[in-house]
Amino acid sequence: MSHFAHLSEENYLKALFKLSSKQVKKVNNIALAKELDLNPATVLEMVRKLSDRKMVQLMPDKTIHLTEKGRKKALLTIRKHRLWEVFLVDKLNYQWSEVHELAEQLEHIESEDLVNRLDAFLGFPASDPHGDPIPDKNGKLTQVQLIPLKEVELGKTYIVQSFAETADSFLDYLSKVDIRPAIKIKILDRNEYDQSLIVVINKKQLHLSEKVAKNILVKP
Amino acid sequence: MSHFAHLSEENYLKALFKLSSKQVKKVNNIALAKELDLNPATVLEMVRKLSDRKMVQLMPDKTIHLTEKGRKKALLTIRKHRLWEVFLVDKLNYQWSEVHELAEQLEHIESEDLVNRLDAFLGFPASDPHGDPIPDKNGKLTQVQLIPLKEVELGKTYIVQSFAETADSFLDYLSKVDIRPAIKIKILDRNEYDQSLIVVINKKQLHLSEKVAKNILVKP
């Protein structure tokens, strides 16, 4: 028994919430297995347990949907994750690109009271160091309209909000060129041939490939 | 696999360190099982694993001793536990009697870097909210000489440092009569018949039974 029972449930629910938010493709067993980097047999077994626990619903077309209960738990886990990230950056002076893995552990600390106190201690932040919004204690998420940098208008200035990619190599790159949430970015020009962008950040001119521009999310 | 692998190892090592510090009785399988509130078969199995991992040594007389490696790991876990307790009390406004169970989870967060930063953030505290000393980052523990209140001299004043008992009912009692680490306590009289004490705390007179007095540890 001990502590951290049903720890992995929270990871499954988070992954399901993430996939359903994208809603690019149907969320099936394979998609979930890929997201979690686990064997499909493992995932199928666990999804059945989650179904028994009324956290997910298995649809006739084999897609996996979060129930209200599952959605709530996913959002409370995301809340914990993001608040701990704020703590690590604001109080322990971590870089915003370093905190994700640490928060993967801290998010499983069980006490809800603790995370509510943490929220107050941090001054009720609206978003985490990556620019992602923090659900409130009831699991309510206030979404802002995000635009991929790839699709912005020339000449305008935007505020970097978050990113659509979490690979370390991507985050390292962003860190190197000093792109981070809340920073201002002005769009100078677009190369129509390869869809790359010329932008200005901190008064320095920068060339961003289409692949990078696709994964940087901004708001006007 | 996932996170928190070998989580229980840290609990076993902490328990072994605690028992060996008391050194009232020999630390054998039964004693450890009692301390951890686990089945002796379970504990024997785990102790053998810890022996394989060179964390403990099984002596010919069946007592269980921490190796240097095991002692170090125990002390680093205790360090994490106590620093998180300081965090909970100093930053999240918990009562010192509420934090133990929460710290039981937080102590298993793996990053050593994190706990060192936490230490700095908290201002390198010397002891936790219960008055217990915090090991440094190398696992070095500075012990102060502790005297059970039962054994103090009449007429003198002492400083409460920590407690030799962790039962909730005991901590609740202390909380009610406002006995906590760092508070001053003056010894007025001792009843020779039942070994109870009359003391003064915060200018209020208080009667302490022998059982209570045995478990309150003070320094001059």
Place this chain on the structure above:
DNA sequence: GGATTTTATTTGGCATGCCAAATAAAATGT
């Protein structure tokens, strides 16, 4: 020293999560 109690150990099981390999079913392409 023989009976009793305590401690140590073995055995078989269980729960949670994970995997690889085999098979079955469904979807897709031509």
Place this chain on the structure above:
DNA sequence: ACATTTTATTTGGCATGCCAAATAAAATCC
């Protein structure tokens, strides 16, 4: 329609930690 690929499912196993019950060994009592 038929072959290929993708997805779903089954089966047998493994690792970590836990328990209850049975047995063996050691210590203690009288």
